[in-house]
Amino acid sequence: MLNTKQLLSALLAAGVLALSGSAGAADFLADRHGARGVECKTCHQTATPAPGAVVSSKACDGCHGGLDKVAERTKDMVPNPHYNHLINTDCQECHKGHQQSQNLCGSCHNLEWKVP
Ligand code: HEC
Ligand code: HEC
Ligand code: HEC
Numbered sequence: 001m002l003n004t005k006q007l008l009s010a011l012l013a014a015g016v017l018a019l020s021g022s023a024g025a026a027d028f029l030a031d032r033h034g035a036r037g038v039e040c041k042t043c044h045q046t047a048t049p050a051p052g053a054v055v056s057s058k059a060c061d062g063c064h065g066g067l068d069k070v071a072e073r074t075k076d077m078v079p080n081p082h083y084n085h086l087i088n089t090d091c092q093e094c095h096k097g098h099q100q101s102q103n104l105c106g107s108c109h110n111l112e113w114k115v116p
């Protein structure tokens with residue numbers, strides 16, 4: 001049995017991990033959203049997504065306001081990953097839910113981005 005102090009430090013450690021986004025066993029975008037209280041069905045429209053499920057950018061827009069809004073957040077980057085010559089890029093072409101995200105632009109340009 002854990003005593004209260006052990007329990008508290010275990011909870012604290014878990015909280016710190018979730019906040020710092022450090023590489024844990026489950027630290028993909030969907031896990032970090034889960035830690036913020038975003039449920040499966042908020043992204044998936046169903047609480048029980050099937051294998052092969054894909055997520056529309058529309059599910060992201062509800063909270064993040066679409067490509068133009070996130071482009072404001074990264075406006076200091078040159079080039080801006082959210083404002084570019086590939087019109088209407090899906091969020092998921094870079095941001096993956098349950099696997100390592102991908103640097104789409106890096107396949108053609110020498111841009112060393114770490115996509116969250
Ligand atoms: C932040 C949005 C988000 C949340 C929250 C989320 N997912 Fe996903 N999910 C995705 C995206 C994006 C994909 C498309 C594949 C990928 O990017 O990994 C996906 C794909 C999937 C797939 C198909 C994977 C495959 O390889 O066939 C399953 C199953 C799934 N999600 C289950 C869940 C479950 C269960 C939860 C809740 C615990 C959840 N997802 C929460 C974004 C999310
Ligand atoms: C229910 C609301 C909600 C939905 C839906 C949602 N997000 Fe988020 N997302 C958040 C919150 C809250 C944060 C943390 C604060 C912030 O950075 O905006 C966040 C943070 C992020 C971050 C910053 C990296 C990180 O993990 O902290 C990325 C990237 C991101 N979201 C991408 C996505 C993508 C892509 C989708 C769609 C697949 C999506 N989000 C859907 C609420 C949401
Ligand atoms: C071409 C690849 C690409 C696409 C497409 C893309 N992103 Fe991003 N996104 C990035 C990169 C790279 C970063 C990291 C920027 C940095 O280093 O600060 C990022 C960061 C973010 C962040 C965190 C911004 C911050 O304040 O740090 C959010 C939120 C986000 N993306 C949401 C989205 C959403 C929502 C979409 C779809 C509408 C989207 N992204 C489409 C590459 C992409």
Ligand code: HEC
Binds near residue numbers: 080085089
């Ligand atoms: C399929 C290959 C490909 C991908 C993927 C790609 N680009 Fe490009 N990009 C090009 C080509 C080709 C040019 C034209 C080069 C020239 O005119 O010298 C270009 C030009 C550019 C330019 C300079 C011209 C302009 O339009 O301002 C920027 C900035 C740029 N790309 C950013 C990006 C970003 C950001 C991404 C990711 C969202 C990306 N590219 C993805 C092929 C690609």
